[in-house]
Every structure is written in structure tokens, then in C-alpha cells.
Amino acid sequence: MKFFLDTANVDDIRRIDSLGLVDGVTTNPSIIAKEGRDFEEVIKEIASITSGPVSAEVIALKADEMVAEAHQISKWGENVVVKIPMTEEGLKAVHILSQEGIKTNVTLIFSVSQGLMAMKAGATFISPFIGRLEDIGSNATELIADLRKIIDMYQFDSEIIAASIRTPYQLESVSKLGAHIATIPGELFPKLWTHPLTDQGIQSFLADWSKFNK
Ligand code: G3P
Secondary structure, three states, X not given: OEEEEEOOOHHHHHHHHOOOOOOEEEOOHHHHHHHOOOHHHHHHHHHHHOOOXXXXXXXXXXXXXXXXXHHHHHHHOOOEEEEEEOOHHHHHHHHHHHHOOOOEXXXXXXXXXXXXXXXXXXXXXXXXXXXXXXXXXXXXXHXXXXXXXXXXXXXXXXXXXXXXXXXXXXXXXXXXXXXXXXXXXXXXXXXXXXXXXXXXXXXXXXXXXXXXXX
């Protein structure tokens, strides 16, 4: 399984990358806005830090404008992937871009049928949003299991990026259900590698050790 970092913060990317945990990066317009940096400049910097896929999202809503934006964005790095929203116009753009060999990540997927349409149109990655589905009381992990079953059954080339992951439990669930990739916000990582019993254990080991090494 691969981990992407769901951030445009280059300090977070460098920190987590130094632990060997980063296989790629995803961004969206909200994430880019949070950093207050130039879109092209930050994506180019991220694409130079990681050799894995770096998703950068189009702003246009019409297929021909999305394709034009995608042509620009895809020049920012060999590993840059164009993120396209899950709409009819988005599917049209994905179909054109896949024929041109430009990699796409279809985002804002909330149902099995949306995932199917994106796979069929030629998406390299599909991004179902776990946290936002659970926010409205839907069963998000079942969506991951169903999408994985369909990919394996029909041999689609698309890979699932489980997105909108906010808790360790959500990450554990999507891992068990076959998401190829989970994209994880920087602030969630420390919760994934810490446990209170680990900290207590270290404290008691050191306390016992000091008794014999005065
Ligand atoms: O990758 C999509 C993700 O960034 C959305 O997360 O927490 O805004 O639902 P969230």
C-alpha cells in the first residue's frame, strides 16, 4: 500500500519523507490557498522533493478549459498528475487527457457509479472522500471495498486513492479494504505512529535502567 501526503506544506512533506513514508502528494485548491503561495511555484517545489505522483487540481469547469489547464499543469514536472472534478465535463476532459497520455486523478467521488464512470473514462487515479461521506452518515469504507472489487473483477487500470482521511481508524479501515493508496494530511501522521502505552513503556524502561546505573 502507498501513502500520499495530502498537503502543500513543503516542511511537512520533507519531514514525513525523511521517515520513508511518502510515495506521493495530493493537493486541492483549498490546500494550496492555505499555504498562501503561488500555485505553479509550490507544485514545482513539491514535484522536486518527491519522485512520486503529485496531484494538482484544475479550476475550470468546462472540458476544453480543463484540458487547456491540464496541458499547463502537466508541464510543471514529469510526476505531476492533473486532478479533475467528477462531473460530465470532467469525464470528457479525462477521456481526452488519457488518450494524450496525461495522468489524471478524478476527485470528489462519493459513489460506486461515479467511480465506475471515472475508471471507464480512463482515470489513472480515483479519489473517494471518506471523511466527507462519514460526515453525512454514509458508509464510506464499504465504498472502498466495492470499488476495489470492481477494479479487480474487470481489470481496470485505475488506482484508488482513499482521500479525506482524518482519523487513524479511517486509515486502518481503508487499508484493510484494499485502497491502493491513502492520502493523509500532515497533522494526522503523528497520531498514526504514537500510542500512550509506547510512551509509558519507554518511561518505565528508562526508570528501571537508571536504578541499576546510578
Ligand atoms: O484529498 C481530499 C481531501 O483533502 C479532502 O479532505 O478533510 O477536506 O474532507 P477534507
